[in-house]
Amino acid sequence: MTPRHWAVLLALLAAAAIGALGLRAGTAGSDAARRFFRHPTAAFAVGVLLFFVLIAVCAPLVAPYDPSAQLEIVQLQNRPPSWMHPLGTDLYSRDLLSRLVFGARVSLAVGTLAMLVAVSLGAVVGLLAGYFRRWMDGVLMRLVDVGLAVPRIFLLLIAVSLWSQLPLAILVLTIGLTGWFATSRLVRAEVLSRRELAYVDAARALGAPPARVILRHVLPNAVAPLIVSAALGIGSVMLLEASLSFLGIGVAPPTPSWGNMIADGKEQIATAPWTTLSPGLAIVLVVMALNAVGDALRDALDPRREAT
Amino acid sequence: MTAWLVRRCAAAIAIVFAVVTLTFLLIHLAPGTPFVPSDERVLDPAVVDGLRRQFGLDRPLGVQYVRYVVALLHGDPGYSFSLRRPIGEVLATTVPNTLLLSGAALAIDFLLGAAIGLYQAARARHRADVVLGNATLFLYSVPTFWLGLVLVLVFGQHLAWFPVGGDRNPVLYPSLSLLGRLGDRAWHLALPALTLGLVGAGGTARFQRAALLEVAGQDFIRTARAKGLHERRIWLVHTLRNALLPLITLFGLALPFLLTGAVLIETVFSWPGMGKLAADAIFTRDYPVVTAAALLASVMVVLGSLVADVLYSVADPRIRLGEGGARA
Amino acid sequence: MKEPLLRVRDLKTYFVTERGRGTARAVDGVSFELYPGETLGIVGESGCGKTVTSLSILRLIPEPPGHIRPGSFIEFEGRNLLTLSPPELRAVRGNRIAMIFQEPMTSLNPVFTVGDQIAEAAIVHQRLSRRAARARALEMLRLVGIPDPEARLDDYPHQLSGGICQRVMIAMALVCHPQVLIADEPTTALDVTIQAQILELLERLQAELGMAIMLITHDLGIVAGSADRVVVMYAGQVVETAPTPELFTRAQHPYTEGLMASVPRLDRPPAARLHSIPGNVPAATDWPSGCRFHPRCPYAWDKCRAEEPPLLETGGAGHTARCWLVAEPQRRMRRS
Numbered sequence: 001m002t003p004r005h006w007a008v009l010l011a012l013l014a015a016a017a018i019g020a021l022g023l024r025a026g027t028a029g030s031d032a033a034r035r036f037f038r039h040p041t042a043a044f045a046v047g048v049l050l051f052f053v054l055i056a057v058c059a060p061l062v063a064p065y066d067p068s069a070q071l072e073i074v075q076l077q078n079r080p081p082s083w084m085h086p087l088g089t090d091l092y093s094r095d096l097l098s099r100l101v102f103g104a105r106v107s108l109a110v111g112t113l114a115m116l117v118a119v120s121l122g123a124v125v126g127l128l129a130g131y132f133r134r135w136m137d138g139v140l141m142r143l144v145d146v147g148l149a150v151p152r153i154f155l156l157l158i159a160v161s162l163w164s165q166l167p168l169a170i171l172v173l174t175i176g177l178t179g180w181f182a183t184s185r186l187v188r189a190e191v192l193s194r195r196e197l198a199y200v201d202a203a204r205a206l207g208a209p210p211a212r213v214i215l216r217h218v219l220p221n222a223v224a225p226l227i228v229s230a231a232l233g234i235g236s237v238m239l240l241e242a243s244l245s246f247l248g249i250g251v252a253p254p255t256p257s258w259g260n261m262i263a264d265g266k267e268q269i270a271t272a273p274w275t276t277l278s279p280g281l282a283i284v285l286v287v288m289a290l291n292a293v294g295d296a297l298r299d300a301l302d303p304r305r306e307a308t
Numbered sequence: 309m310t311a312w313l314v315r316r317c318a319a320a321i322a323i324v325f326a327v328v329t330l331t332f333l334l335i336h337l338a339p340g341t342p343f344v345p346s347d348e349r350v351l352d353p354a355v356v357d358g359l360r361r362q363f364g365l366d367r368p369l370g371v372q373y374v375r376y377v378v379a380l381l382h383g384d385p386g387y388s389f390s391l392r393r394p395i396g397e398v399l400a401t402t403v404p405n406t407l408l409l410s411g412a413a414l415a416i417d418f419l420l421g422a423a424i425g426l427y428q429a430a431r432a433r434h435r436a437d438v439v440l441g442n443a444t445l446f447l448y449s450v451p452t453f454w455l456g457l458v459l460v461l462v463f464g465q466h467l468a469w470f471p472v473g474g475d476r477n478p479v480l481y482p483s484l485s486l487l488g489r490l491g492d493r494a495w496h497l498a499l500p501a502l503t504l505g506l507v508g509a510g511g512t513a514r515f516q517r518a519a520l521l522e523v524a525g526q527d528f529i530r531t532a533r534a535k536g537l538h539e540r541r542i543w544l545v546h547t548l549r550n551a552l553l554p555l556i557t558l559f560g561l562a563l564p565f566l567l568t569g570a571v572l573i574e575t576v577f578s579w580p581g582m583g584k585l586a587a588d589a590i591f592t593r594d595y596p597v598v599t600a601a602a603l604l605a606s607v608m609v610v611l612g613s614l615v616a617d618v619l620y621s622v623a624d625p626r627i628r629l630g631e632g633g634a635r636a
Numbered sequence: 637m638k639e640p641l642l643r644v645r646d647l648k649t650y651f652v653t654e655r656g657r658g659t660a661r662a663v664d665g666v667s668f669e670l671y672p673g674e675t676l677g678i679v680g681e682s683g684c685g686k687t688v689t690s691l692s693i694l695r696l697i698p699e700p701p702g703h704i705r706p707g708s709f710i711e712f713e714g715r716n717l718l719t720l721s722p723p724e725l726r727a728v729r730g731n732r733i734a735m736i737f738q739e740p741m742t743s744l745n746p747v748f749t750v751g752d753q754i755a756e757a758a759i760v761h762q763r764l765s766r767r768a769a770r771a772r773a774l775e776m777l778r779l780v781g782i783p784d785p786e787a788r789l790d791d792y793p794h795q796l797s798g799g800i801c802q803r804v805m806i807a808m809a810l811v812c813h814p815q816v817l818i819a820d821e822p823t824t825a826l827d828v829t830i831q832a833q834i835l836e837l838l839e840r841l842q843a844e845l846g847m848a849i850m851l852i853t854h855d856l857g858i859v860a861g862s863a864d865r866v867v868v869m870y871a872g873q874v875v876e877t878a879p880t881p882e883l884f885t886r887a888q889h890p891y892t893e894g895l896m897a898s899v900p901r902l903d904r905p906p907a908a909r910l911h912s913i914p915g916n917v918p919a920a921t922d923w924p925s926g927c928r929f930h931p932r933c934p935y936a937w938d939k940c941r942a943e944e945p946p947l948l949e950t951g952g953a954g955h956t957a958r959c960w961l962v963a964e965p966q967r968r969m970r971r972s
Binding site: 527530539541546549550 | 694696725726728729734735737739742743744746756760792794805
């Protein structure tokens with residue numbers, strides 16, 4: 001790890017800190033933003049997220065080695081943290097810091113994309129069910145009941161056992177397709193509470209087509225819980241991806257993801273604990289930050305609620 | 309009330325039925341044929357045909373479906389290719405272990421979580437609340453299996469306070485007395501149940517804190533204070549009793565979490581339960597086992613949420629007694 | 637002149653606001669007395685501080701963001717309520733001074749029966765056994781005129797109407813025979829016909845039990861019918877105090893005048909435009925300088941803008957008003 005890499009790392013850290021503080025200062029005019037940053041950990045959480053996103057984006061600049069490169073097979077196997085390898089090396093003599101940095105790309109990307117699939121699908125279903133009601137509501141909500149009855153991991157286990165190792169894109173899609181149920185209920189509830197409001201009736205009386213009424217009048221108000229869902233959703237998908245990778249059915253090696261890094265280090269946890277500690281801590285940090293941001297968003301975007 | 313109960317049970321049965329249908333469809337519409345042995349041998353087509361006929365896979369889909377459902381109703385979820393035993397048998401030995409683990413974890417989850425949530429709510433926005441809030445945030449965000457690994461490392465290997473895996477001591481168990489056996493089982497149960505329970509408690513505490521604070525802001529709490537009641541009584545009797553209601557709902561939602569966690573924790577701790585069974589079955593592509601486990605898990609979830617709904621309707625007098633008609 | 641039962645002196649209750657827009661001085665130096673056996677009406681628009689005043693007496697103000705300033709003094713039975721220790725305060729609440737609130741349906745705990753909630757006060761303050769307390773609760777339900785009280789004991793609040801719930805609240809408040817009953821807008825959330833019943837009930841109970849009632853309301857009609865004396869509040873201060881007949885015939889403060897003129901009357905032509913006081917109640921974070929009513933007052937002159945008037949004796953018995961017009965009555969000319 002050369003001084004240049006340290007410099008890049010520190011620069012990204014500084015950028016994240018400045019970004020978070022700047023965001024707080026820059027949005028001080030907005031009520032919602034003020035409520036958001038009122039949470040003591042909100043600014044810190046934003047900083048943490050910015051840091052990891054920046055690391056993921058600038059991965060090639062930060063990582064001193066190729067994440068798949070097996071350096072000095074014998075000498076560098078399972079070495080503890082040192083100046084050359086700040087996070088140590090793993091079973092296959094790969095630099096852990098580089099793997100962690102590139103793993104950030106995979107884990108964050110999987111988290112965000114799968115969440116987008118889930119939230120979009122959930123929003124669409126919720127909107128349709130809540131607005132059109134009658135048979136569409138009945139059918140869709142029964143589907144949601146079924147989806148919620150099977151614990152998510154079992155659905156994914158079935159998928160994997162039937163189709164063997166899933167390519168990454170299919171994995172993301174499947175995670176997303178198994179995660180929209182709760183969101184749809186949330187959106188449906190919002191839609192139900194708004195569709196009876198006077199202004200929706202007014203729009204309908206004016207002859208506005210259903211799509212227009214939904215998009216312009218109902219959806220904007222359902223956006224707040226969706227955003228909160230999204231923030232919390234990324235966190236839960238990242239945990240899910242880690243779990244799947246740990247079970248051996250997630251992201252396939254040698255592509256590093258934080259989950260499969262923990263799986264790799266599982267066998268030598270007694271002799272080389274650093275191989276599992278750093279990816280685990282990374283997950284914990286990011287998910288904690290996402291949850292903190294989600295909580296703060298919830299208070300910021302819904303002023304009716306008593307901030308707890 | 310009874311009408312509602314009947315309807316709710318019917319809905320539960322319908323959901324289970326739908327899950328059964330879904331798993332059936334998944335199995336039969338998935339690409340690839342059944343009978344792919346784990347060692348990837350290419351089987352003689354005649355042998356494959358014979359097996360297909362034997363397992364009734366050459367019949368039309370509808371007939372297979374009916375046979376499948378009938379078999380399930382008789383408690384026969386099929387045959388495991390990799391274990392070469394009826395799945396029913398395998399489940400009979402593994403499911404009780406999972407129930408034991410999940411039950412213990414559930415107890416830790418709710419008792420610890422509700423207590424922490426209450427403590428936080430009573431001291432809202434003070435130092436204790438902030439510290440505990442961060443602790444619960446950590447627990448809520450930590451990957452369950454990773455926490456398990458860390459706890460095994462620290463308490464199992466370094467400190468050797470607990471065993472590193474299994475549900476009993478394989479060598480000593482048969483020769484132990486009843487009390488000894490119970491002790492051994494409990495000692496092995498401690499760490500896995502604690503791991504799963506702690507992670508759950510994080511979420512429960514956060515939820516309970518919010519529920520309590522919501523209740524605490526209500527008018528009737530102000531009335532209780534105006535009556536001259538002690539703060540302790542206001543929290544433990546008036547506030548908590550109301551906040552128990554959402555907790556019951558949370559119990560219904562906790563089951564999917566516990567069963568998911570069971571898959572991971574059982575793998576980490578080599579706990580011989582249904583979760584580990586399913587996880588192991590992935591590698592042999594023994595999908596009948598996986599789907600049977602998934603079905604059973606769904607039944608547990610549906611049952612659990614049914615129980616929660618019934619409990620809630622009993623606990624909330626507004627539902628138990630209905631509107632009763634406003635009497636002027 | 638009898639000794640006052642409750643004496644509020646210079647009560648100041650401030651709230652810290654969210655945006656750092658300064659402190660909201662919701663109650664800013666309020667003083668009045670409550671005499672035994674009387675009904676004191678405290679009247680004013682929303683935002684004048686009357687509810688905060690009533691909550692301050694029993695120290696029911698949530699401590700952040702609110703706080704009662706030191707220097708405020710509420711004397712009751714020889715002690716300052718604001719400096720009582722928690723156990724001493726609990727012995728007063730619900731026991732010597734009781735309070736009922738505006739929304740009876742939400743002010744009762746939904747998961748406990750009505751009987752249990754009334755009995756609780758008796759158990760806590762009078763150390764009655766559960767059975768004795770239940771009998772007492774039954775007695776109280778009868779006292780407040782609830783039909784079929786034995787059955788109602790085991791009902792839950794959601795099974796009862798608003799009027800019955802308010803009677804239950806009253807029963808709960810009076811079970812320990814308090815000296816003072818503070819009633820914060822007890823009829824606002826109820827139908828007009830039920831309103832009358834509740835007010836009648838309070839009057840009857842006062843005659844039977846002899847307690848003093850502090851009746852907080854925005855409705856002058858209620859004050860006219862039920863109060864012996866009236867305190868008019870505006871912008872966190874008392875602006876006029878008088879016995880009820882005196883207030884309604886010889887109101888001194890322009891705000892009181894305005895309030896009375898705003899009440900629709902049967903003896904005026906129906907087409908006549910309803911009078912309203914121009915302008916809005918100012919924000920508690922930013923009270924106007926001088927007399928707080930001056931921006932809306934038809935008589936204001938430069939002294940009103942510059943100097944805040946104290947409560948001045950108007951000559952009528954027990955009648956004070958916070959207005960420079962009392963000292964300079966010749967200025968009582970409308971500016972157009």
